[in-house]
Amino acid sequence: xxxxxxxxxxxxxxxxxxxxxxxxxxxxxxxxxxxxxxxxxxxxxxxxxxxxxxxxxxxxxxxxxxxxxxxxxxxxxxxxxxxxxxxxxxxxxxxxxxxxxxxxxxxxxxxxxxxxxxxxxxxxxxxxxxxxxxxxxxxxxxxxxxxxxxxxxxxxxxxxxxxxxxxxxxxxxxxxxxxxxxxxxxxxxxxxxxxxxxxxxxxxxxxxxxxxxxxxxxxxxxxxxxxxxxxxxxxxxxxxxxxxxxxxxxxxxxxxxxxxxxxxxxxxxxxxxxxxxxxxxxxxxxxxxxxxxxxxxxxxxxxxxxxxxxxxxxxxxxxxxxxxxxxxxxxxxxxxxxxxxxxxxxxxxxxxxxxxxxxxxxxxxxxxxxxxxxxxxxxxxxxxxxxxxxxxxxxxxxxxxxxxxxxxxxxxxxxxxx
Numbered sequence: 104x105x106x107x108x109x110x111x112x113x114x115x116x117x118x119x120x121x122x123x124x125x126x127x128x129x130x131x132x133x134x135x136x137x138x139x140x141x142x143x144x145x146x147x148x149x150x151x152x153x154x155x156x157x158x159x160x161x162x163x164x165x166x167x168x169x170x171x172x173x174x175x176x177x178x179x180x181x182x183x184x185x186x187x188x189x190x191x192x193x194x195x196x197x198x199x200x201x202x203x204x205x206x207x208x209x210x211x212x213x214x215x216x217x218x219x220x221x222x223x224x225x226x227x228x229x230x231x232x233x234x235x236x237x238x239x240x241x242x243x244x245x246x247x248x249x250x251x252x253x254x255x256x257x258x259x260x261x262x263x264x265x266x267x268x269x270x271x272x273x274x275x276x277x278x279x280x281x282x283x284x285x286x287x288x289x290x291x292x293x294x295x296x297x298x299x300x301x302x303x304x305x306x307x308x309x310x311x312x313x314x315x316x317x318x319x320x321x322x323x324x325x326x327x328x329x330x331x332x333x334x335x336x337x338x339x340x341x342x343x344x345x346x347x348x349x350x351x352x353x354x355x356x357x358x359x360x361x362x363x364x365x366x367x368x369x370x371x372x373x374x375x376x377x378x379x380x381x382x383x384x385x386x387x388x389x390x391x392x393x394x395x396x397x398x399x400x401x402x403x404x405x406x407x408x409x410x411x412x413x414x415x416x417x418x419x420x421x422x423x424x425x426x427x428x429x430x431x432x433x434x435x436x437x438x439x440x441x442x443x444x445x446x447x448x449x450x451x452x453x454x455x456x457x458x459x460x461x462x463x464x465x466x467x468x469x470x471x472x473x474x475x476x477x478x479x480x481x482x483x484x485x486x487x488x489x490x491x492x493x494x495x496x497x498x499x500x501x502x503x504x505x506x507x508x509x510x511x512x513x514x515x516x517x518x519x520x521x
Contacts, residue, residue, distance in 0.1 A: 104516060106132065106139040107202040107225075109193075109216055111180065111209030113143040114154045118174045120351075120435035121232050123410055124309075124330045125208050129157045131331055131509045137516075142196060142212075144189075146175070160200075162192040172407040178285070180211035181292035186299075189215035197223050203520045204228070207303070210236055214299040226519040229300050230307040230328075233432050236297050237320050239289045240266050241356070244430055247452075250319035258290060269355060304519055310454030313432040328511045329457075330433050334501035337444025337494050339418045341487045346376040347448075347479060348420040350413065350436045352384055358426030358450060359385040363392045364472035365426070369479060370401045378420065380405045380413060417443035422482045422489075425449040426470050434458050437465075438504055444497075446489040448478045463492050464500075 110125045112118055125141060132139050133156055145161035146168040152159050166175045179185065193215050197205075205227045207216045213229055220227035234241055234252075242262040243253040253262055263286050271278060300306065306325045308314035314325050353359045363385070366377055383389075383404045390398065408416065417423065423440035425431070430453030437447040437458045449455035450470035461467040466478035482489055493500070 104137050104204075104520060105200070105202045106137065106516060107142050107197070107200075107205045108139050109142045109205060109207045109209060109212045111144060111211050112146075112174065113141050113159060115148060116143075116146050116168060116171050117410065118172055121208065124232070124435060126155075126157065127331045127333065128509070128512065130155070130333075131505070132512070133157065135509065135513060137513065140200060140202070142193065143209075144180075144212075160196055162189055162196070177211075177289065181289060181296065183295070185211070186214035186218070186295075190218035193219040194222060197225060204516055206230065206516075208232065210293075210296055210300075213296050213303075217299040217302050226304045228305040228307060228515065228519065229303040230309065231300065231313070231317060231322075231432075232309055234313075234316060234430075236293050236300065237316060238262065239293055240286065241429065242266065244316075245356070245428060250316050252320055255290065259286075305515060307515075309433040310457050312430060312454040312457065316430075316432075326511075326515065328515075329504055329508045330435055330438065331505050331508045332435075332438050332442045334442050334497065334505050337442075337490070337497055339420075339444035339490055339493075341490060342419065342421045344376065345374065345483050345486075346378055346420045347483075348378045348380065348416060348423045348440075349425075350423065351381045353379060353382060353386070354384045356427065356429030358428050358470050358475075360388060361426045361428065361470050361472050361475060362424065363389050365475040365479065366401065367392055367397075368472065368476045370397060373480070373483075375401065375479075375483065377402045378405060378416070379403065380408045380416065382407070414439070414443065417445050420445060421486050422465065422479065423447045424475070424479065425455060426475050427452055427455065428470050429453070431455055441465075441493055441500055442504070444490055444493050446482050446486075446493060448475065448482055450475075458504075460496070463489075464496060465489065 112122050129139050140158045140160055142160050144164040150161050166179045205216050205220050205225055207213050207229045216227050237252040240262040242265045306322050308317055308325050308327050309330050311327055314327050317325050369375055417440050425437050427450045434455045437449050440447045441464055446465040447459050448466045449459045451467050456467050459465040459467055468474040468478045
């Protein structure tokens with residue numbers, strides 16, 4: 104069995120958690136003696152190399168990146184020229200290596216995979232890791248219990264103005280035209296990608312929550328398989344200095360504003376340090392809510408960390424927080440936190456309640472400042488109990504987020520390979 108795993112980005116270019124989900128799956132398959140090759144785009148690296156035992160093949164790509172945590176402007180990847188040229192490049196690689204199945208993990212490579220798979224008679228499956236194919240702006244999914252994406256009219260008259268007010272700082276006519284044209288083009292391009300995605304043999308959703316969104320928006324033959332992580336031995340210990348870690352893009356959807364207001368409440372009577380690893384999009388908001396003295400004493404912006412640094416950081420904090428307002432398709436940060444033995448406080452949105460067991464391995468609360476404050480205090484005051492709970496639950500967590508997902512992938516691959 105030889106598997107092509109297609110990912111828009113991969114080592115050394117790792118802008119987010121998706122790349123590490125592909126990495127962990129490839130590592131787990133190798134341990135099961137399954138040969139896999141990660142196929143990605145070449146942003147400025149050797150055409151072929153091996154990283155921690157994983158073979159990597161890079162397809163030609165015009166745009167290069169010097170910052171390994173950045174992404175290219177999507178216009179380079181969501182256009183018909185890219186789809187067709189990448190399909191031809193992928194066909195050449197398939198001919199060279201004679202793979203028996205293509206597993207796509209990145210949305211921009213879906214059309215190329217479907218075209219190449221059809222021509223070469225190689226089955227294609229697709230893992231959809233976010234909701235951008237359903238709505239590139241996604242304002243509609245901020246509405247609680249809404250699963251159906253907005254139509255084009257609502258997208259232009261509600262989502263786009265919301266994006267303009269919420270995210271655009273330099274408001275002028277040129278920017279308005281640029282944002283409008285970009286939004287229209289992206290919507291049309293994603294419709295094309297979605298057209299190809301629906302022709303995959305199987306669609307994998309990374310949570311039950313994600314499956315519900317996909318099914319409501321016309322996807323069929325959707326199978327749920329969780330992301331995987333390495334579960335060895337929980338290593339997190341009770342911390343003398345209480346600290347809370349936030350990982351990822353500090354944005355409205357990730358609950359940045361909710362967390363800022365919770366911090367303001369918490370630090371009045373508690374000596375807690377808040378660590379932010381990732382992109383501090385709302386740093387200015389924190390500077391407007393917290394005084395300079397409060398920021399200096401209680402908040403640290405660590406910038407982007409590599410995966411190894413982040414894994415070690417999970418071990419050294421009291422808890423991890425994910426107060427997302429936007430419904431997460433999964434929540435890799437919460438899973439990785441539990442894998443290190445550290446409890447997580449998460450919002451009751453999207454797939455996060457599928458990862459954290461309320462009052463056992465962490466807390467699950469509505470994304471409101473007061474409720475988030477109470478939950479963080481609860482875990483801090485009972486840190487030993489929560490970390491002991493994770494140790495007790497560790498075999499079940501490992502089974503749920505490592506052993507079962509790997510076996511599910513293997514069974515699916517075997518069922519599609521003639």
